[in-house]
Amino acid sequence: MAEAPATSETTGVPAKHEAAGFPPFKTETFPSQLFWLAITFGFLFTVLWRAAGPKINAAITNRRSTINGAIAEAGKAKADAEAAQAGYEAALAGARARGNALAEQTRQTLNAEIAKAKADADTRAAQAMAAAEARIAGTRESAKAHVKTAARDAAIAIVERLTGDKVSAEDATAALGN
Amino acid sequence: MNLNPMEQFAIKPIFGLDKPLLHIGGHPIFFTNQALLMVIVAVASTLFLTFAVKPNRLVPTRGQSMAEMSYEFVANMIHTATGEDGLKFFPVVFTLFIFVLCSNFFGMIPGSFTVTSQIAVTLALACFVIGMVIVTGFVKHGIGFLKLFVPHAPWYLLILLIPIEVISFLTRPISLSVRLFANMLAGHTMLAVFGGFVVALGSAGGILSVLSIAPMLLIVAIMLLELLVAFLQAYVFAILTCIYLNEALHLHDHH
Numbered sequence: 001m002a003e004a005p006a007t008s009e010t011t012g013v014p015a016k017h018e019a020a021g022f023p024p025f026k027t028e029t030f031p032s033q034l035f036w037l038a039i040t041f042g043f044l045f046t047v048l049w050r051a052a053g054p055k056i057n058a059a060i061t062n063r064r065s066t067i068n069g070a071i072a073e074a075g076k077a078k079a080d081a082e083a084a085q086a087g088y089e090a091a092l093a094g095a096r097a098r099g100n101a102l103a104e105q106t107r108q109t110l111n112a113e114i115a116k117a118k119a120d121a122d123t124r125a126a127q128a129m130a131a132a133e134a135r136i137a138g139t140r141e142s143a144k145a146h147v148k149t150a151a152r153d154a155a156i157a158i159v160e161r162l163t164g165d166k167v168s169a170e171d172a173t174a175a176l177g178n
Numbered sequence: 179m180n181l182n183p184m185e186q187f188a189i190k191p192i193f194g195l196d197k198p199l200l201h202i203g204g205h206p207i208f209f210t211n212q213a214l215l216m217v218i219v220a221v222a223s224t225l226f227l228t229f230a231v232k233p234n235r236l237v238p239t240r241g242q243s244m245a246e247m248s249y250e251f252v253a254n255m256i257h258t259a260t261g262e263d264g265l266k267f268f269p270v271v272f273t274l275f276i277f278v279l280c281s282n283f284f285g286m287i288p289g290s291f292t293v294t295s296q297i298a299v300t301l302a303l304a305c306f307v308i309g310m311v312i313v314t315g316f317v318k319h320g321i322g323f324l325k326l327f328v329p330h331a332p333w334y335l336l337i338l339l340i341p342i343e344v345i346s347f348l349t350r351p352i353s354l355s356v357r358l359f360a361n362m363l364a365g366h367t368m369l370a371v372f373g374g375f376v377v378a379l380g381s382a383g384g385i386l387s388v389l390s391i392a393p394m395l396l397i398v399a400i401m402l403l404e405l406l407v408a409f410l411q412a413y414v415f416a417i418l419t420c421i422y423l424n425e426a427l428h429l430h431d432h433h
């Protein structure tokens with residue numbers, strides 16, 4: 001058919017013919033160009049649409065979800081740690097409060113005991129003092145009595161020595177007065 | 179040897195396959211240098227985006243990280259430009275971006291072929307995009323999609339504005355394709371021209387041979403610029419696709 005001459009014209013590569021004319025505007029090359037463009041572009045489109053696009057999308061989505069999951073996990077771990085710390089601090093505060101209360105109670109008990117012991121001691125001391133004062137007063141009275149007796153005896157003796165009279169004890173006492 | 183800067187854009191059958199592989203509608207189909215690069219682009223993208231990725235890999239490898247980065251880059255681009263309901267076009271936009279990006283980058287390898295430096299390829303891609311936009315618009319809004327050409331304005335301005343809107347819509351496939359095509363073509367032509375200078379000066383002998391270092395340094399600088407352009411044009415192509423899709427999905431809601 002008419003193909004044979006067309007073939008030799010496009011492929012016969014006559015150098016002078018090639019040099020003449022602007023290669024991109026040589027319409028006899030267009031069918032080949034469009035044919036291979038359709039095939040390669042169609043092939044690439046199919047690959048990118050069916051294989052590459054979903055694959056890359058899956059890779060990006062996977063990574064994003066993994067990272068987000070890890071971040072969520074880390075956040076949860078942090079919240080857990082904070083909760084644990086709060087619990088620890090609460091326990092610590094409770095223990096401290098109990099310790100303080102116990103110490104306070106002990107102190108009050110001891111204070112009460114001390115006060116009681118002090119009061120007892122005061123009472124006993126007061127009693128002892130009163131007894132001692134009573135004894136002192138008794139002793140003073142007896143001492144006074146002894147002094148009077150001694151004075152009367154001395155007076156009787158003096159009078160007897162001076163006068164030879166025997167003076168009765170009552171008279172001597174009366175004479176001495178108080 | 180061959181200093182014609184346009185030579186690099188010539189499409190030739192390779193591997194000695196001088197006979198057409200098949201005929202479609204009477205047109206012969208050859209396996210050409212461009213076809214080889216398109217196959218390389220498709221296979222390399224597949225390897226890079228499919229086999230370098232393992233879904234359960236928590237810490238990505240370098241390759242997987244780049245694959246994920248490009249995925250999220252395109253997903254964010256669609257989301258910003260068209261909103262949530264544009265994401266169902268993700269496979270298409272992703273394919274367009276990756277195909278154009280890889281074509282541009284593989285074209286930067288010296289001695290290879292730049293698939294996107296051919297107007298047939300870029301125009302086909304642009305028509306595909308615009309076709310998708312038109313189909314989406316009519317499926318979503320029915321005949322109401324034509325409101326896209328009717329801006330909010332008084333009726334006497336509409337007489338002027340509607341033809342402008344229609345023309346601007348119709349020129350989109352051309353601007354979309356020519357932008358990519360011209361950028362690639364211009365960059366690679368410039369590299370070839372400066373490469374020709376290096377050869378010409380170097381073979382001139384004497385002091386001129388020493389001077390050939392100047393265009394050599396320029397080539398390095400242009401190469402870096404072209405790497406940026408290679409990415410930028412792929413990005414522009416994809417973002418314009420998103421913007422056109424956004425109009426088809428939401429008409430003038432965002433204006």
